[in-house]
Amino acid sequence: MTGGLTLDALVLRLGARVIAQMSVEVAPSAVLTVMGPSGSGKSSLLAAIIGAAPRAFTVSGRVLLGARDVSDAAPHARRIGILFQDDVLFPHLSVGQNLGFGLPPGQSRAQRQTAIDTALERAGMAGFAGRDPATLSGGQRARVALLRALLSRPDALLLDEPFSRLDAELRAQFRAFVFSQTRAHGLPVILVTHDPDDARAAAGRIMDPMGRELALPGG
Amino acid sequence: MKHGQGGLGGASLLRQVPRVTLLLLFVPVLAGLLGTLAPAFGTGEADWWAAFDSLAAWPGLRRAIALSLASGLVATVLSLAITLLLVASLADTAMFAALRRLLSPLLAIPHAAAALGLAFLIAPSGWIVRALSPWATGWTAPPDVLILNDPWGASLTLGLITKEVPFLLLMTLASLPQTDAARRMAIATSLGYGQVAGFVLCVLPPLYRQLRLPVYAVLAYAMTAVEMAMILGPTLPPTLAVQIIHWMTDPSLAHRGTAAAAALVQLVLVVAALLGWHLAERFARAAVLRAAGSGRRWARADPPLRLFAVAVGFVVAGLLITGLIGLAVWSFAGLWQFPAALPASLNLTTWMKSGPDLARTAGVTAAIALLATGAAAGLVLACLEAEHRFGLTADQRALWLLYLPLIVPQIAFLPGLQRLTLALGAENGVPAVAAVHLVFVLPYVFLSLGPAFRAWDGHFAVAGAALGATPAKVFWRLRLPMLLGPVLTAVAVGVSVSVAQYLPSLLIGGGRVETLTTEAVALSSGGNRRIIGAYGLMQMLLPSLGFAVALAVPRLVFRHRAGMRADLRAGSSGRTAR
Numbered sequence: 001m002t003g004g005l006t007l008d009a010l011v012l013r014l015g016a017r018v019i020a021q022m023s024v025e026v027a028p029s030a031v032l033t034v035m036g037p038s039g040s041g042k043s044s045l046l047a048a049i050i051g052a053a054p055r056a057f058t059v060s061g062r063v064l065l066g067a068r069d070v071s072d073a074a075p076h077a078r079r080i081g082i083l084f085q086d087d088v089l090f091p092h093l094s095v096g097q098n099l100g101f102g103l104p105p106g107q108s109r110a111q112r113q114t115a116i117d118t119a120l121e122r123a124g125m126a127g128f129a130g131r132d133p134a135t136l137s138g139g140q141r142a143r144v145a146l147l148r149a150l151l152s153r154p155d156a157l158l159l160d161e162p163f164s165r166l167d168a169e170l171r172a173q174f175r176a177f178v179f180s181q182t183r184a185h186g187l188p189v190i191l192v193t194h195d196p197d198d199a200r201a202a203a204g205r206i207m208d209p210m211g212r213e214l215a216l217p218g219g
Numbered sequence: 220m221k222h223g224q225g226g227l228g229g230a231s232l233l234r235q236v237p238r239v240t241l242l243l244l245f246v247p248v249l250a251g252l253l254g255t256l257a258p259a260f261g262t263g264e265a266d267w268w269a270a271f272d273s274l275a276a277w278p279g280l281r282r283a284i285a286l287s288l289a290s291g292l293v294a295t296v297l298s299l300a301i302t303l304l305l306v307a308s309l310a311d312t313a314m315f316a317a318l319r320r321l322l323s324p325l326l327a328i329p330h331a332a333a334a335l336g337l338a339f340l341i342a343p344s345g346w347i348v349r350a351l352s353p354w355a356t357g358w359t360a361p362p363d364v365l366i367l368n369d370p371w372g373a374s375l376t377l378g379l380i381t382k383e384v385p386f387l388l389l390m391t392l393a394s395l396p397q398t399d400a401a402r403r404m405a406i407a408t409s410l411g412y413g414q415v416a417g418f419v420l421c422v423l424p425p426l427y428r429q430l431r432l433p434v435y436a437v438l439a440y441a442m443t444a445v446e447m448a449m450i451l452g453p454t455l456p457p458t459l460a461v462q463i464i465h466w467m468t469d470p471s472l473a474h475r476g477t478a479a480a481a482a483l484v485q486l487v488l489v490v491a492a493l494l495g496w497h498l499a500e501r502f503a504r505a506a507v508l509r510a511a512g513s514g515r516r517w518a519r520a521d522p523p524l525r526l527f528a529v530a531v532g533f534v535v536a537g538l539l540i541t542g543l544i545g546l547a548v549w550s551f552a553g554l555w556q557f558p559a560a561l562p563a564s565l566n567l568t569t570w571m572k573s574g575p576d577l578a579r580t581a582g583v584t585a586a587i588a589l590l591a592t593g594a595a596a597g598l599v600l601a602c603l604e605a606e607h608r609f610g611l612t613a614d615q616r617a618l619w620l621l622y623l624p625l626i627v628p629q630i631a632f633l634p635g636l637q638r639l640t641l642a643l644g645a646e647n648g649v650p651a652v653a654a655v656h657l658v659f660v661l662p663y664v665f666l667s668l669g670p671a672f673r674a675w676d677g678h679f680a681v682a683g684a685a686l687g688a689t690p691a692k693v694f695w696r697l698r699l700p701m702l703l704g705p706v707l708t709a710v711a712v713g714v715s716v717s718v719a720q721y722l723p724s725l726l727i728g729g730g731r732v733e734t735l736t737t738e739a740v741a742l743s744s745g746g747n748r749r750i751i752g753a754y755g756l757m758q759m760l761l762p763s764l765g766f767a768v769a770l771a772v773p774r775l776v777f778r779h780r781a782g783m784r785a786d787l788r789a790g791s792s793g794r795t796a797r
Contacts, residue, residue, distance in 0.1 A: 091782025134781035
């Protein structure tokens with residue numbers, strides 16, 4: 001991959017109040033965990049990084065991918081993927097069409113179909129391309145959401161509490177799957193969570209939304 | 220940080236769409252008003268006085284004015300009262316659900332068809348008299364009483380109420396969730412208040428704020444309705460609006476000045492009535508607040524009010540539905556003598572005989588409706604998408620402009636618009652009629668589609684953008700397909716509004732564009748009930764077809780998408796046309 005994800009004096013304000021601020025460099029394959037209670041501006045920080053902060057907010061500072069400054073780029077041109085708490089699979093598209101939506105244009109239909117089938121196979125979901133997303137289990141939906149993000153070939157991946165909806169066992173399993181995939185792709189990752197287990201599994205630096213370094217309790 | 224918004228030229232174009240759309244609504248109304256008033260003021264002072272002198276010399280003037288005011292105000296007051304009583308005393312009951320299901324589709328029925336159906340029902344030779352004759356009344360021939368076209372405008376007022384109650388009911392149901400009604404009602408009843416009293420004291424004040432513009436539209440429409448008044452209203456003299464049309468369409472052109480002067484009077488009447496209504500709102504509000512302070516609970520009023528509401532609700536729905544069945548039966552009737560309740564035989568003679576004419580007229584009607592609605596849907600979608608992409612907010616002023624064509628009486632600005640289109644050398648063909656229909660179709664399409672479009676989950680757009688999709692791709696591949704149901708419903712609403720238009724087709728078409736509605740109204744003065752029935756039935760069929768498509772297509776397209784079907788079930792209440 002091209003390089004790490006750098007937040008250079010990124011400050012998110014609502015009026016005069018600072019909601020979140022961060023100056024940090026996340027190397028390829030590394031995971032930065034942002035922890036804090038709900039309502040502490042974690043999700044707004046991720047929205048600012050992908051360029052989708054609500055209009056009421058003002059954002060200053062820079063977001064860099066390797067040497068590429070994407071601070072003024074539109075969200076679709078940044079190449080930063082995101083996974084939400086909800087999987088946000090598009091309900092009007094099949095599983096395969098959801099993955100196809102993420103796949104960049106420019107290949108033949110057969111090549112695109114192969115890419116989709118291969119991704120599903122690697123995730124243990126071979127033959128699911130034609131399925132209605134509404135018929136999948138929670139774990140399967142989460143995996144499709146991840147595959148869709150990876151197929152769009154992002155330069156970084158943001159995780160907005162994507163594990164919190166899953167039950168304990170599934171949660172550990174999916175978490176391991178996500179981190180193995182992001183490492184395999186050499187992606188810098190920012191994980192937002194309020195679960196110390198997530199932070200432990202991420203095995204990287206931990207900060208609060210104001211950019212202060214945290215230590216894991218009892219960890 | 221600033222965000223690029225896709226193709227720059229396209230983006231700046233899109234940004235202008237809301238402004239252009241509001242101008243499209245505003246300019247024709249304003250230009251039409253000026254054009255209408257111009258002949259009243261003629262070229263010099265002499266013409267001005269001549270026009271008003273000839274209007275003042277018309278012996279029916281005072282009565283026509285009184286009829287306009289009375290039928291309009293009474294119909295509006297009663298429609299609003301019935302609607303609120305229904306919602307207040309029946310909300311959340313099975314009876315209410317049944318009534319709602321009964322009344323909602325009636326919204327799509329053109330005024331003219333509803334009026335014709337009602338006329339067939341209450342005429343001296345209509346179904347009601349037939350059902351009672353001769354065993355109860357002793358009549359073997361239609362009685363010589365003036366029920367239909369009664370000089371007091373009672374049947375006209377009844378007709379207006381049957382059409383306006385469904386409209387106000389759906390507008391109320393659309394606004395109710397924003398008023399926190401359920402919790403307020405729960406508090407009020409737990410304090411010992413009756414259900415109706417609790418509704419009036421706690422829910423009505425915020426609810427009415429949302430209902431104000433629809434109520435103004437109802438008042439302005441009821442005072443100036445032309446096709447309903449032609450079919451049901453008095454004749455000597457008719458209401459002022461109908462008399463204006465008589466003068467306007469007089470081949471001698473000698474009465475143009477008089478018509479223009481009368482249109483000015485009509486406009487002043489409507490403005491005065493709206494101002495009076497606005498004043499009455501304040502008194503009503505003060506009365507409600509005083510009543511809230513009195514501590515009286517009115518709990519014992521509930522049972523009789525509920526009974527009354529159920530009775531009135533079913534009478535309104537029953538009149539409309541029986542009338543429409545009457546239209547259908549007449550169109551297939553063979554010999555049907557008074558006082559037989561049903562025709563001696565049914566046949567297809569009427570349909571065979573007028574088939575070619577009906578098909579041609581239906582084709583023209585559908586073409587106008589699709590042109591106007593297609594343009595309206597495109598503009599509304601562009602407005603809403605611009606609002607979303609550029610963070611624009613529709614303020615109160617924009618809402619007023621949206622309602623402007625629905626509140627300014629058609630009779631006051633369409634004649635002027637007709638003169639302008641003639642002066643501009645526009646051919647008075649189908650495109651011109653469709654263009655003017657757009658002015659009336661667009662507000663309803665917007666009111667129907669707006670809530671669903673704005674309620675669409677923004678997470679999908681963010682997720683799409685994070686996957687590299689441009690705003691255009693998000694719109695075409697995510698938002699539009701996911702809103703297929705609401706979009707098709709809004710199109711069906713638009714089609715039903717367009718099909719129902721009478722004056723725009725008559726005046727802008729210059730008598731050369733024949734739609735189902737202009738034909739049905741033209742036929743109504745003749746006596747051939749079979750052909751009237753056929754035209755009335757076709758008038759209902761066209762909008763019904765639109766709604767059937769809007770229901771069926773999303774279910775078919777998304778038959779393998781359980782997530783979309785849940786959306787369809789949740790989002791099926793967004794209809795707002797009347």
